[in-house]
Amino acid sequence: MLAIDVISTIFLAAGSLIMITGTVGLLKFPDFYTRLHATGKCDTLGQILIILGCMIYEGFTFITIKLLLVSAFYLLAGPASTHALMKAAYVTGLPVWKKGDKRM
Amino acid sequence: MEMTEMVEDHRTFSIALTFCIMFIFWLLLSAWTIYLPEPYDLSKVSRGILAALIVTFLTYEIFVPGRGEKVLLKTRRFIPYVGWELWQIYLATIDVAKRVFGILEVDPQIIEFDTTLRSDFALVAFADSITLTPGTITIDVEPERGRYIVHAIAKGPADSLTVDQTMQKKVGYVFMEE
Amino acid sequence: MVMILPFLVVGIIIASTILVCSYRVIYGPGTFNRIVAANVIGTKAIVLLIVVGYIIERPHFIDIALMYAVIAFIGTIIIAKYAERGELCSR
Numbered sequence: 001m002l003a004i005d006v007i008s009t010i011f012l013a014a015g016s017l018i019m020i021t022g023t024v025g026l027l028k029f030p031d032f033y034t035r036l037h038a039t040g041k042c043d044t045l046g047q048i049l050i051i052l053g054c055m056i057y058e059g060f061t062f063i064t065i066k067l068l069l070v071s072a073f074y075l076l077a078g079p080a081s082t083h084a085l086m087k088a089a090y091v092t093g094l095p096v097w098k099k100g101d102k103r104m
Numbered sequence: 105m106e107m108t109e110m111v112e113d114h115r116t117f118s119i120a121l122t123f124c125i126m127f128i129f130w131l132l133l134s135a136w137t138i139y140l141p142e143p144y145d146l147s148k149v150s151r152g153i154l155a156a157l158i159v160t161f162l163t164y165e166i167f168v169p170g171r172g173e174k175v176l177l178k179t180r181r182f183i184p185y186v187g188w189e190l191w192q193i194y195l196a197t198i199d200v201a202k203r204v205f206g207i208l209e210v211d212p213q214i215i216e217f218d219t220t221l222r223s224d225f226a227l228v229a230f231a232d233s234i235t236l237t238p239g240t241i242t243i244d245v246e247p248e249r250g251r252y253i254v255h256a257i258a259k260g261p262a263d264s265l266t267v268d269q270t271m272q273k274k275v276g277y278v279f280m281e282e
Numbered sequence: 283m284v285m286i287l288p289f290l291v292v293g294i295i296i297a298s299t300i301l302v303c304s305y306r307v308i309y310g311p312g313t314f315n316r317i318v319a320a321n322v323i324g325t326k327a328i329v330l331l332i333v334v335g336y337i338i339e340r341p342h343f344i345d346i347a348l349m350y351a352v353i354a355f356i357g358t359i360i361i362a363k364y365a366e367r368g369e370l371c372s373r
Contacts, residue, residue, distance in 0.1 A: 009288045016295045018197060019326065023299040025204040026306060026322060032314050033255050034212055037241060038200055039318060043325045044236070045197040050292065050329050054336060057285065065132060066344045070328065070351060077355040079235040081321060083242050084359050086255065088366035089314045090243045096255075099211045104311060133345070 004056060011053030018046035031097035031104040032089055040082040047074055118168035119160060125167075126156040174280070181278045188274070192237045199238040203257065211258045214243070217266050219250040219276075226279040233271055240265060286337060293333045300326050317361055324354035 025038025051071045055064050097104055130152045202208045221227055227250070231242040234254060239261030244253040256262035264270070303326070306319035328351050335343025364370055 005285050009285075012288050012292045015329075016292050018201070019296060019299055019329075021197075021201045021204055022322070023302050025200065026303060026319065028204060029210070031212075032312070032318065033241070034210060034257060035315065035318055037239070037257050038204060039322045039325075040235065040241065041193070041196045041200050043322060045193055047325060047329050048193075051332065054332060057336070058341070062132075063341050063344060066348065067332070069132075070332070070344065070348050073348070073351055073355075074325070074328065077351070078325075079232040081355055081358040081362070082235055083231065084362040085314065085317060085321070086241055086243050088362040090253075090255075091366050094312070094314060096214060097212060099209075133348075 004059075008053040008057040011049050011056065015046045015049030015053060018042050018049065022046065030101075032094055033086065033096060036082055036086060040078065044075065044078050047071065115164075119164050122164040122167045123156055123160045126159050127152065130156055178279060185274060185278050189233060189236060192233075196236060196238040199261075200257075209258060212255065213259070213262060214253065214255055215262050215266060216251060216253050219252065219272055221250050221272075221275065221279070222247070223279060226275060229279070230271070230275045233275065234265070237261075237271065238264075289333050289336045293330060293337055296326050296330045296333065300330070313365060317358075317365065321354075321358050324350075324358070328354070 019042065022039050022042025025042065026035050029035045029038055048071055051067050055067050058064050058067070095104070134152070199208070203210055219230065221230055224247075227245055227247055231245055231252070234240050234242045234252070239257045241255050242252060243255050245251070254262075254265060256265070300323055303319050303323050307316050307323070310316050310319055328347050331343050331347040331350060335341050335347075360370070
């Protein structure tokens with residue numbers, strides 16, 4: 001029991017650290033496109049790690065399969081929504097930040 | 105005559121497959137927590153069958169695509185690719201974290217390149233792979249020429265797509281479109 | 283097998299990151315920064331629902347999380363297409 005608790009706590013802590021990194025990137029990066037880099041990747045891995053921690057804590061029951069479904073759905077949907085936002089901004093002509101420009 | 109028989113055969117197959125998957129999905133989502141603790145009752149199960157039938161007749165055309173060639177071989181090659189992709193997600197997050205905390209530089213640029221991929225599955229798989237690997241996000245795809253427009257966060261990730269071309273070869277190997 | 287404290291800490295961390303993200307929703311320059319921040323808040327809300335389900339020991343919150351994931355995805359796609367075209371239905 002104790003080993004399972006410790007392992008799932010480690011996964012939860014790693015996931016929340018990565019979520020904090022994504023939020024700092026959202027505030028700190030200079031323009032829209034680079035902010036999408038931070039959020040799209042950090043949120044995917046943070047969500048996978050936190051749900052993995054919950055799955056290890058739960059053991060093998062019926063709820064584990066539902067957690068796996070949530071994680072797999074986000075793994076498919078996350079890149080799609082990132083790509084949709086990126087294309088919308090690129091088509092409408094949002095300027096791309098180059099090195100040395102002012103923050104946008 | 106044979107052609108219509110084959111089409112009819114494929115239609116029956118796709119309806120049956122869609123119904124099985126939808127009913128299993130219904131069982132997974134609701135039956136275990138709500139229905140199974142109580143005594144067995146046909147009317148409750150028939151509700152699930154009815155829901156699965158409605159969804160089946162609405163979606164069987166788009167749920168099962170047309171018969172491709174060598175589906176089993178492609179599926180067998182696709183599973184190790186998913187494992188490699190999960191490892192790439194880990195590497196990508198470490199890369200972005202380094203750039204957030206100022207260890208690596210941020211120097212965005214937009215690159216374009218052509219690939220040899222043509223089928224829908226290969227194009228979508230490669231676009232998602234670009235988005236999930238370190239430092240690059242797909243902006244746009246032109247399916248006729250296999251041309252990708254990609255936003256890269258620095259020069260290193262851009263070179264890994266245009267010069268090394270490791271991922272093109274992997275996706276081309278999986279979908280046999282080298 | 284009572285282990286509420288780690289889930290409580292993770293829940294508080296995610297809730298405070300949602301609070302920090304709302305800075306971009308309120309002040310972020312332009313439409314697209316606001317859309318990205320709203321998308322991120324949606325993702326974090328999915329995870330927060332699951333963790334809250336474990337805190338109050340009612341794991342059936344996962345059903346709500348699954349539905350919320352689907353709705354947040356469709357909402358993001360629709361808002362992105364609307365910002366791209368300026369209309370939702372092209373005749």
